[in-house]
């Protein structure tokens with residue numbers, strides 16, 4: 392079995408590659424453009440693994456992708472590659488359309504010309520838009536209408552629609568998963584949880600958007616990897632699977648949990664200008680993947696956040712290398728005077 396994992400040098404993709412190489416004797420090829428979010432340090436532990444190969448490239452480069460698929464003849468393609476940060480999509484939507492939509496299209500066309508038996512699109516619950524905060528009994532199911540709010544989620548929703556159209560029109564062997572917010576090792580510092588851990592460790596302000604009441608449904612990254620593993624092996628072609636483990640938390644509660652764990656004062660919290668179009672609440676109904684594929688989460692939020700904070704404590708050079716580079720300019724642009 393040979394699998395091409397796109398975006399495998401990013402947060403979830405690298406966790407997935409480590410998970411798969413440990414569990415199976417499959418050949419895994421990581422294809423990654425190494426944007427600001429891609430980091431070969433995430434894959435340092437498997438670079439010499441005989442079953443692993445890294446290839447530097449762009450999913451939206453048609454000729455390159457066609458040649459790669461012709462040479463490698465993969466059985467499965469799993470598409471993690473994306474521009475993934477909502478705030479960046481508000482600053483500059485264009486690259487999101489290029490990578491997330493055109494890139495997905497180019498991958499699928501190359502699959503159709505090749506030997507690929509399964510294309511899996513890693514999508515997000517953000518394609519459903521948001522839920523009200525005051526109706527906790529409402530959840531996203533696979534039949535919730537697509538209603539994205541940000542350029543990021545609109546680009547992911549567009550890619551999903553394209554994948555579904557390829558399945559219907561060409562009998563294209565695709566599956567889609569829509570997961571809630573992930574957290575864990577190798578999470579890029581621009582995202583809420585790592586940003587707050589790192590700022591707290593550096594005794595810097597913790598910038599909470601608006602009043603911090605927005606709710607996210609947090610899933611430990613290894614539980615996401617386990618779900619994708621089940622879908623590529625047992626998921627039904629043409630189907631969408633939602634992934635989430637009922638770990639809803641308001642942002643302010645997440646931030647307070649992190650501060651408490653690190654023994655830092657709540658006076659570090661700084662409420663800043665809200666994100667435009669900020670989604671209120673995400674919450675997944677995981678019944679379909681649980682009933683059909685037997686998926687359950689292994690790690691609840693309490694354990695997962697402790698593991699994650701410990702990882703950031705043990706891997707300071709990993710995040711210090713990032714925050715001392717180009718990230719400084721990004722941080723200044725997004726947060727100075729906010």
Ligand code: NAD
Pocket residue numbers: 397398399400401402403404422423424425426427428429430448449450451470471472473474475476490494513514515516547569570571572573574579
């Ligand atoms: P990430 O930003 O950490 O990593 C993205 C990776 O894709 C990087 O390694 C980057 O270099 C690579 N990449 C970007 N553009 C590329 C291109 N044109 N060609 C090849 N590689 C390219 O993202 P992540 O958080 O690991 O998310 C992975 C996937 O999971 C994305 O598709 C995202 O939409 C989806 N997702 C993320 C979450 C989350 O909470 N992070 C939740 C649900 C779904």
Ligand code: TYD
Pocket residue numbers: 476477478572581582583584586598599600601603605606607642666
């Ligand atoms: P984020 O990690 O960017 O994920 P997403 O927007 O895809 O859910 O943000 C998670 C939540 O945290 C979201 O409600 C925005 C909020 N947030 C802050 O309050 N401050 C921050 O500095 C960041 C990055 C996010």
